[in-house]
Amino acid sequence: MAEATPTVAEALRGQFDQFTRAERQLADALLAHYPVAGLSSITALAETAQVSTPTVVRLVKKLGFSGYPQFQARLRAELAETISSPVAKHERWAGTAPEAHILNRFADAAIDNLHRTLSRFDTESFDAVAELLADTNRQIAMVGGRITRSLADYLFTHMQVIRDGLSLVPSTSSTWPHYLLSMRPGDVLVVFDIRRYETELIRFVEMARAREVTIVLFTDQWGSPAVKHAQYVFPCRIEVPSAWDSTMVMLFVVEALIAAVQTQRWETTRDRFNELEGLFDEARLFKKFT
Template structure:
């Protein structure tokens, strides 16, 4: 579990002063945690002892241990495929990879509270709000997959087009309370983070699907769903992300089955009543 996940999990047990430190840490990750205790306290508007109590609340023996964990976490976020490729495996490559994928799915299930999953599905089931999907260099394929399914069972599903130069234009159509599903995993994309800032200004509701280190987009998101992606090899795995998306699609489809069934039936009617190509 990353430090940001630890903070989110411990928020309910914190005092008001400790929560101020927590919110400052989340809003200024990772720089706040890498500063001195005094600097961290000044940034959070609290005292040095409060910062130390916050660190203790997370389960660390002291501030140095907290900073060591934070540095290791940052290093893991920035690993390149070349660095990850140095690890080796024994036995069947196929079996080892499938075993790791199963571990990642199980870890993702443990990491996502049922309440957060239901909150995401509730947002995506709000037919009064438009729904947008977008991902990063590799995860956008999953965003496309998600949008293709959601478009069948609910209205007003759209995708931000691939050219980042046109995103500002497309933002003109995003209204307050619209829902935007963003995918962002390590090494996080600056253009997606900037887009999330602009979406926040327009008061859109962001559902973030990310990794266990949490994209910086998490500070703007209404719901954050972390997935385990480390495959122990050169490339990170998207298996858990896809499994989560399929679970969301299934839940949204059946939350309002009458509406979903009506749209599926209408689509089937259109499909089977197309005029055949004539000569």
């Protein structure tokens, strides 16, 4: 499968260390309000980032664009992708689908998503988040959207074996203020949000951040608007030949994160595992064959 073109956000993050100080300042401004910041005039963008217009031109060319109009055209195309309905996504894939069986096409796309995500993955952020989740002085909350709440549930269920001090925030937004009430500075909120980004979820993240909660965001390659409130962001590729997006890569990262936290807290986790097994036996939850 041919390598797909990275999003502008991926290119900005991937080349960030190669930029000048002014270009990094501009990149930060673009990522903080992505992709909307790049859809304004070149003068307005330069003023927002407090850099010169030549700096904007240089950065755009470093990203591989011939000029600002081509750069904006890419951003507009990306914006259209983030608001695509399931029907639109299906029609796009169906129009270019090869003859191979859907299992093979889906597997190729999913594996490509994994490779491309890991090729740009920030392992330092991963290690830092594992440290945060292992720190029992911090309360940890997890929340997801209409589809991604299953990932929040999965992370919560596994983390319950490893440590106390966890909460799974339900999808009913009317209950969210109750959860915010218990959040303290330094606590952690793990959020899952992919296109078409959910406005109530973004507002919840904003309110949690106002309470000095550390935000860990799992999102797609374009990036949820919640990015601007997050201290740690894990962009994962999600496109597959389907009307729905794939969360396989996110699940992979979540499972790796669970393994990392478990390793850090293995002595305690082992004791909790043993106690939990006793409770399973007492409740006769699983069938015994002996």
